[in-house]
Amino acid sequence: MGGLPLAFGAPLVLGALVLLPAIWWLLKLTPPRPRIETFPPTRILAEIVPKEEQPARSPWWLTALRLLLAALVIFALAAPVWRPVGESAPGDGPLLLVLDNDWAAARDWPARIDTAKRVAALAEGSGRPVTLVATAEPPNQEFAPTDARSVAARLDALQPRPFDANRAAIASAMAPGLSTRPFGGVVWLTSGLGSSDAEGFARFLNDSVKAPASVYAGDGKTLLGLTPPTIGTDALTLPITRSDGRLAGAGLVEARDLKGRSVGTAPFAFKAGETKADAVFNLPAELRNEIVRVEIAGSATVGAVQLLDDRFKRRRIGIVSGGSSDNAQPLLSPRYYIARAVQPFADVIEPRDANAATAIPQLIDAGAAIIVLADIGTLTPDVEQRLSKWVEDGGTLLRFAGPRLAAATADENTLVPVRLREGGRVLGGSLSWSSPQPLASFSENGPFAGMAVPTDVTVVRQVLAEPDANLAARTWAALGDGTPLVTAGRLGKGWLVLFHVTADTSWSNLPLSGSFVDMLRRIAAFSTVPLAAADAKPVEGTAGGVMLPPWRLLDGFGRSAQSDPFARPLAATAENVTPNRDHPPGLYGTDDAFRAVNLLRTDATLPAFDASLVNGASVQPYPTTAPTDLSPFLLLAAFACLIADALAVLWLNGGLRLRRAVPAAVILLALLGGALPRPAHADAAADQFAMDAVNATRLAYVVTGNAAIDEVSKAGLAGLSHELANRTALEPSDPIGVDVAKDELAFFPLLYWPIDASAPMPTSETLARIDAYMKQGGSILFDTRDELSRPPGTEGFGGTPEAERLRAMLAGLDIPPLEPVPGNHVLTKAFYLLADFPGRYSGGPLWVEASAADEDPAAAGDRPVRPGDGVSSILITENDLAGAWATDPDGRYLYPTVPPDPRQREMAYRTGINIVMYTLTGNYKADQVHVPALLERLGQ
Numbered sequence: 006m007g008g009l010p011l012a013f014g015a016p017l018v019l020g021a022l023v024l025l026p027a028i029w030w031l032l033k034l035t036p037p038r039p040r041i042e043t044f045p046p047t048r049i050l051a052e053i054v055p056k057e058e059q060p061a062r063s064p065w066w067l068t069a070l071r072l073l074l075a076a077l078v079i080f081a082l083a084a085p086v087w088r089p090v091g092e093s094a095p096g097d098g099p100l101l102l103v104l105d106n107d108w109a110a111a112r113d114w115p116a117r118i119d120t121a122k123r124v125a126a127l128a129e130g131s132g133r134p135v136t137l138v139a140t141a142e143p144p145n146q147e148f149a150p151t152d153a154r155s156v157a158a159r160l161d162a163l164q165p166r167p168f169d170a171n172r173a174a175i176a177s178a179m180a181p182g183l184s185t186r187p188f189g190g191v192v193w194l195t196s197g198l199g200s201s202d203a204e205g206f207a208r209f210l211n212d213s214v215k216a217p218a219s220v221y222a223g224d225g226k227t228l229l230g231l232t233p234p235t236i237g238t239d240a241l242t243l244p245i246t247r248s249d250g251r252l253a254g255a256g257l258v259e260a261r262d263l264k265g266r267s268v269g270t271a272p273f274a275f276k277a278g279e280t281k282a283d284a285v286f287n288l289p290a291e292l293r294n295e296i297v298r299v300e301i302a303g304s305a306t307v308g309a310v311q312l313l314d315d316r317f318k319r320r321r322i323g324i325v326s327g328g329s330s331d332n333a334q335p336l337l338s339p340r341y342y343i344a345r346a347v348q349p350f351a352d353v354i355e356p357r358d359a360n361a362a363t364a365i366p367q368l369i370d371a372g373a374a375i376i377v378l379a380d381i382g383t384l385t386p387d388v389e390q391r392l393s394k395w396v397e398d399g400g401t402l403l404r405f406a407g408p409r410l411a412a413a414t415a416d417e418n419t420l421v422p423v424r425l426r427e428g429g430r431v432l433g434g435s436l437s438w439s440s441p442q443p444l445a446s447f448s449e450n451g452p453f454a455g456m457a458v459p460t461d462v463t464v465v466r467q468v469l470a471e472p473d474a475n476l477a478a479r480t481w482a483a484l485g486d487g488t489p490l491v492t493a494g495r496l497g498k499g500w501l502v503l504f505h506v507t508a509d510t511s512w513s514n515l516p517l518s519g520s521f522v523d524m525l526r527r528i529a530a531f532s533t534v535p536l537a538a539a540d541a542k543p544v545e546g547t548a549g550g551v552m553l554p555p556w557r558l559l560d561g562f563g564r565s566a567q568s569d570p571f572a573r574p575l576a577a578t579a580e581n582v583t584p585n586r587d588h589p590p591g592l593y594g595t596d597d598a599f600r601a602v603n604l605l606r607t608d609a610t611l612p613a614f615d616a617s618l619v620n621g622a623s624v625q626p627y628p629t630t631a632p633t634d635l636s637p638f639l640l641l642a643a644f645a646c647l648i649a650d651a652l653a654v655l656w657l658n659g660g661l662r663l664r665r666a667v668p669a670a671v672i673l674l675a676l677l678g679g680a681l682p683r684p685a686h687a688d689a690a691a692d693q694f695a696m697d698a699v700n701a702t703r704l705a706y707v708v709t710g711n712a713a714i715d716e717v718s719k720a721g722l723a724g725l726s727h728e729l730a731n732r733t734a735l736e737p738s739d740p741i742g743v744d745v746a747k748d749e750l751a752f753f754p755l756l757y758w759p760i761d762a763s764a765p766m767p768t769s770e771t772l773a774r775i776d777a778y779m780k781q782g783g784s785i786l787f788d789t790r791d792e793l794s795r796p797p798g799t800e801g802f803g804g805t806p807e808a809e810r811l812r813a814m815l816a817g818l819d820i821p822p823l824e825p826v827p828g829n830h831v832l833t834k835a836f837y838l839l840a841d842f843p844g845r846y847s848g849g850p851l852w853v854e855a856s857a858a859d860e861d862p863a864a865a866g867d868r869p870v871r872p873g874d875g876v877s878s879i880l881i882t883e884n885d886l887a888g889a890w891a892t893d894p895d896g897r898y899l900y901p902t903v904p905p906d907p908r909q910r911e912m913a914y915r916t917g918i919n920i921v922m923y924t925l926t927g928n929y930k931a932d933q934v935h936v937p938a939l940l941e942r943l944g945q
Contacts (some may be wrong), residue, residue, distance in 0.1 A: 008144035018083040028075050067653050073185060074646040081639035085817025089130040094128040095217035095623065098189020100135045102128075106163050107141045108604060109195035109611075111306040111561045112226055114165055116627055117194055120221065122157050124192050129153035136188070139163055140170035143586070143927070145179035148789040150186075153156050154770065159676040165561030166632070167307040167591075167604065168584040170196070174207035176213075182215055191218040193619065194627075197228060198248070199612040207618035219623045222616035225256065229301050230606050236350050237455065241286040241293050243311065245273050245301065248611040250280040257302040258284035259713070263596065266899050267713040270302075272763070274444045280610070289793055289903055290352060294318040299591075300563060307590055308611075309592075310563040312601035314592070317532030322347050323354040323368030325361050326379040326508075339379035339405060339508035339685070342516040346525050351375075362388050369395050375529060376400065379508045380407025384420070387572065393420060397497025403528060405508040406468040422479050422494030422501040423470040430488075431466045441465050444515070451481035451493065452531035455580045461522045464490065466512040467505040481526075491524070502528055531578070553600055558591030566591075572911040575600060601872040701738035706887070708742040714759050720899055725917040732918060734837065736926070746771045750778040753829035755924040759887060760789045772817040779818070779878040784924045787811055791883040792846035811881070820879060825850035835923040837915040844884030844913045846903050851916075852881040870907040876927050880920065890912035 094100050103112075104121055125135045134150030137159050167281055191214055195203070210218060228248040235242040242256050255274040269292070271284040286293060296317075301309040318855040326340040335341055344353045354371050356364030361378070362385050369391065370375050376392070381404070384392065396402050402420060404410070412423075441463035447453035470476055470489050481502075482491040493502040506513040513523050552574035560566045567774040571586050573591040582602045584590045592599040655778055697703075704726055706718035722740035730736045743756060745767065750756065756778075767775070779785060789807040803812065826832050826842065832853065833839050842851040854877035891899040902909045 010893070012190065016083060018079060021078065021079045025072055025075060028072060033649070064657070067650070067657070070650055070653065074643055076183055077639050077643035077646065081636045085635040085639070087633040087635055090786055091125060092123050093219065094124055094131060094133060094190060095219045096188075096190025097131070098133065099186070100125075100128040100133050101188040101191045101214065101216070102135050102137050102156065103191065103193040104137065104139050104160075105141070105170055105194060105196035105198075106139045106165050106561075107196050107198070107351045108165060108167050108307045109198040109228055111165040111563075112197075112228065113627065114562075117221075118160050118163070119171070120627055121160050121194055122153075125153040125156040125160075128190075131360040133189070138175060138179070140172045141166035141168065144171070144174040145908060146175075146178070148179055148186075165306075166586075167559050167561045167563075167584070167589045169200070169286060170202060172202045172209075172684065174208040176206055176877070179857050180209075180213060183580040188214055188216050190216050191619075191622075192221075193622075194221045195219065195614050195616075197222065197614050199614040202399055203614060204618055211618075211620045218619050218621065219625070220616045220619050222614050222624050228306075228308070228611050229256070229304045230306075230348055230605050230609060230611050231258070231299065231301060232609050233311060233603065233607050234299070234313070234317060237288065238318060241288070241296065241317075243271070243273075243284045243286070243299055244607075245275075245282045246605075246609060246611055247275060247280050247282075247285060248613050250275065250278055253277045256304075258286075259300055259302050260286055260296045261298045261300075263297045265298075267716070268292055268296050270713060271740070280395070287794060290319050290321075291901070291903060291905070295901070305562045307559045307561055307563040308604050310559060310590075311603050311605075312590070312592055314530075314599055314601040315602075316526075320351045320374040320529055320722075321354050321372055322351045322375045322377060322529070323356065323364075323371065323373035324377045324379065325356060325364045325368070325381060337509060339407070342510075342521075343379060343405075343508050343525075344515070346522045347529070349522065350526050351529060374401065375403055377403045377405070377508075379405045380409045382409035382413040383463070389420065396420070396499035396501065399498040400529070401500045401502065402496075403504075403525075404503045405506070406512070407507045411468050420496075420501060421503050422492045423476060423489070423503070424473065426469040426471055426581075430469050442486055442488075444482065444490060445485040445487075445791075446483050448481050448483075450578055451491075452527035452578060453481055453491075453582075454522060454578050456520065456527075459518050462513070462515050462518050462520065464506055464513040464515070464841065470505070500531075519629055527580075553577050553593040554595075555589075556592045556594055556596075556599055558589050575602065581606070597709075694748055695752070697741060698749070702735065703738050703754040704740045705756050706740060706741045707756055709759060709761040710745050711761045711764065715762055717900075718742075718757060718759055718887045718892055720891035720893070722890065723900075724892035725914065725921070726889040728771075728890075728914050729918060729921060733922070735921070745775060750774065750783060752779070754783060754784065755921065756785045757887060758785055758787050760787060760807040760811050762810045764810075766810075767814060769817070772814070776818050780877075781876075784876055784878055784880065786880045786886070786920060788844075788886055789881070789883045790845075790886070790888070792849040792883045795883065808883070822855040823852045823881065824855040826853050827856075830856075832919055832923050835919040837919055839912070839919060841912075842882065842884070842919075843889070843902075843909050844882065844886035844916065845888035845900060846884045847909055849883035851860055851884075852879075853877040854879060876924055879933075884913075886913060886917060887923075890917055 017373065036158070081655045101708070102121060102125060104117070110117060121137075125137075128135050135153060135156050136148055136150045137156045138146060138148065142163075146739065151274050182725050191210055193210070230246050231244060232244045235244070241260075245256075245258070249252070253275055255272065258271045258273060259588075260268040260270070269286055269288055273282045273284040275282045286296070296313055299311050301312065314336055324340050324343050326338060347353060354368055354373050356367045358364050358367065361381050365376065365384070365388050376395075392402065392828045404421065411427075413427075444462040444464070446460060447458060448455055464484055467484075467488065467490070470492060475494075476492075477491065479492045479494045480489040482489070482495050489505060491502065491504055493500055495501075504515075506515060508516060510516055553576070554574050555569060555572040558566045558569050558572060569589055572589055572591075573587040575588055577594075577600065579600070582588055584602055588602055590604045592601055594600055616622060623761050656675060698705075704722040706715070706722055708715055709718075719740055719742065726737040726740060741752065743750065745756075775785070789805065791805040791807045794805050803809065832842075832851070841847070889902055891912065892897055898910065902913070
């Protein structure tokens with residue numbers, strides 16, 4: 006309509022507008038107002054003769070009001086719609102409605118369902134039946150046409166599936182019935198993701214259906230996906246891909262542990278024209294190993310989620326070598342080859358002593374997950390006993406052959422998976438081959454299943470295994486003549502793995518092959534996956550393999566689903582699993598050991614759907630906004646005009662006096678104002694905040710706007726409040742969040758402020774409020790939480806984004822000189838006797854306002870407490886105090902300390918208690934009254 010986004014559901018009703026001139030002619034006159042006369046009979050008789058009377062004319066504005074009323078009613082009855090979506094049901098006859106419900110369709114899923122329902126209703130309005138086909142459902146769907154109500158019921162039951170659509174199977178199932186039941190039109194609501202499967206289905210529509218088509222090809226949003234991470238020495242890198250690379254873009258990737266707690270966030274940014282970007286988590290190895298789930302914030306699809314299992318953890322591998330070349334020729338030693346091979350996915354622990362009897366206990370004490378013995382023949386009984394106990398408890402012992410192992414007797418070779426023959430098999434010897442033996446096969450039940458067998462790996466010498474009934478089941482890799490190259494077996498909960506060749510190139514060129522790295526990587530990942538199923542019985546039909554049951558699966562939106570009736574157990578040795586109906590993405594196993602199945606692989610791309618593949622199809626995007634029905638608004642306006650007309654007639658006829666006008670105006674305003682939203686009381690929130698702050702003593706934290714950081718602050722202060730109630734006379738209520746830009750700060754003696762480098766800088770007005778709060782007696786504890794990311798050798802607080810942001814904030818405040826808490830400061834003795842102030846991390850100092858220099862240094866040495874001048878208005882730490890204090894409602898700690906030390910957490914709580922007592926009570930312990938008690942506690 007004139008270029009406006011306006012349409013009418015009943016346009017014929019607008020023909021009534023031609024009646025407006027007739028209505029104007031009928032309404033331009035008003036009847037005369039009856040006159041009130043006195044009753045004298047003579048007057049009555051005098052006026053018996055009738056007189057011709059003319060009615061008074063209606064004012065122009067009243068006529069215009071009545072015409073407007075009539076026009077509003079006509080427009081309302083014509084069912085006007087603002088921003089109509091313009092859907093249509095192409096063709097005639099039965100309509101084929103194809104809905105992509107794969108994982109990419111999870112974006113704005115309700116809008117897609119609403120669109121499908123509107124199209125089905127349009128078809129029903131034309132008397133056309135509809136066939137609904139969902140492309141991610143099994144092909145045995147019902148293809149018979151039905152009515153729109155049945156289609157709507159099926160649509161309500163559909164959900165986006167956490168795997169790709171199977172359009173080829175759908176096309177094959179539909180093809181036989183097309184000859185007897187052709188379709189007269191097609192509407193394809195695509196997920197926006199292109200693939201060869203989508204191209205094949207488009208060809209099927211062009212060649213077999215041959216009906217007018219309409220395609221919904223996108224929703225205007227870029228599709229994002231996460232591919233498997235890369236494990237580096239110092240970081241975990243998450244590659245991100247997208248479907249549209251025309252514009253620049255950015256976002257955050259969140260990492261969570263097995264309990265759903267946040268481990269960290271990492272930003273990423275796309276450059277214009279690029280579809281790839283990286284998010285890097287620079288976290289300690291202990292924290293990185295806690296990550297189980299990473300997801301792109303705000304992308305509610307399973308493709309934006311990656312689940313991590315033990316294969317993605319950076320393990321600690323200890324290496325002990327018996328070769329004499331380790332010192333003479335270190336670049337040719339077995340230790341060098343092994344260390345270089347495992348460097349991409351593990352941290353190598355070097356023992357301090359080359360003696361295996363000393364080195365092996367050192368590696369066990371250092372927390373090694375895998376211990377590699379390169380040509381270690383015999384072990385002392387006590388070391389062998391301890392190593393055996395370590396394997397039984399879940400460790401993996403990886404051994405390589407060599408002259409020492411070959412020379413050991415069968416009784417001495419106890420920690421090996423198979424019984425070995427004494428001596429070795431050498432090329433040219435009595436039990437040797439005429440030519441070097443190639444690597445020929447990998448077992449389907451071992452971790453090497455699915456690997457391509459390298460053609461360039463040959464062996465010239467090996468240690469042989471004694472044949473027995475279990476040898477085939479324990480062989481993971483075999484040579485061309487069938488003799489084992491790699492054997493493995495269980496010992497308790499752990500694994501014994503043996504390479505029957507050396508770790509250097511003296512017996513084989515395997516260490517020079519890229520397969521050597523991949524084999525070690527798979528052994529490291531496989532070593533703990535089946536631990537929870539170590540005692541499980543073999544499942545029928547799996548060649549004796551262990552099957553992992555579905556545990557925590559994902560739906561199409563990337564949310565955790567506890568069960569799926571169609572999911573099937575997964576083989577523990579399975580690699581590169583393609584998610585489908587039987588094996589949807591998720592975790593398989595138990596909480597002790599699990600295997601992750603993810604949707605996107607390393608080489609995954611997200612091509613956009615090409616709607617031109619469907620010949621002659623009309624292409625339109627999904628509506629970004631729903632249409633608005635204007636009829637209720639027009640009827641409300643017409644009702645207001647009717648009331649105004651009634652009041653105008655009363656006023657013109659003199660029937661409306663001031664005492665009557667006031668109630669009528671009040672009624673009119675009430676009717677008109679009832680439909681309008683009431684403005685919120687501006688001071689209600691502030692009043693409630695003040696009541697919450699003063700009714701009980703509360704610890705307060707500054708709201709940063711980052712939900713993850715704010716949750717840590719809230720949980721941390723809640724945990725500290727609980728400990729304060731248990732240990733002191735103070736019983737704080739629940740902590741409260743404070744917006745420093747608008748909330749009153751005077752209610753709180755102490756504010757905890759975690760620094761977020763990505764948060765916007767406070768305005769000058771906010772900084773002025775903060776400065777006034779600090780000068781009027783308030784204290785702020787700034788926490789940069791960056792102790793682990795500080796560059797070595799950095800003095801003071803700086804060198805990280807958080808520290809630099811804090812420096813920029815403090816530059817706008819009147820801050821006194823600062824110093825680390827000296828040993829004789831009140832903070833060290835406010836409640837507990839403390840020497841340092843750790844949090845979740847330790848090592849960073851606690852900065853406070855510098856005290857004035859003592860006039861008499863000799864007297865200062867005798868003083869037990871340094872008083873300073875009142876309470877410090879600013880405290881700065883980098884040790885993440887709230888992270889150490891944080892607990893859930895049941896009192897369980899939410900985040901581990903680094904390193905995981907119960908003593909450090911206890912000291913973190915004592916730090917918090919001392920800080921709270923210091924800000925509440927001041928420097929009263931500087932009083933000489935307390936000197937005897939303090940000296941007694943110090944043991945002086």
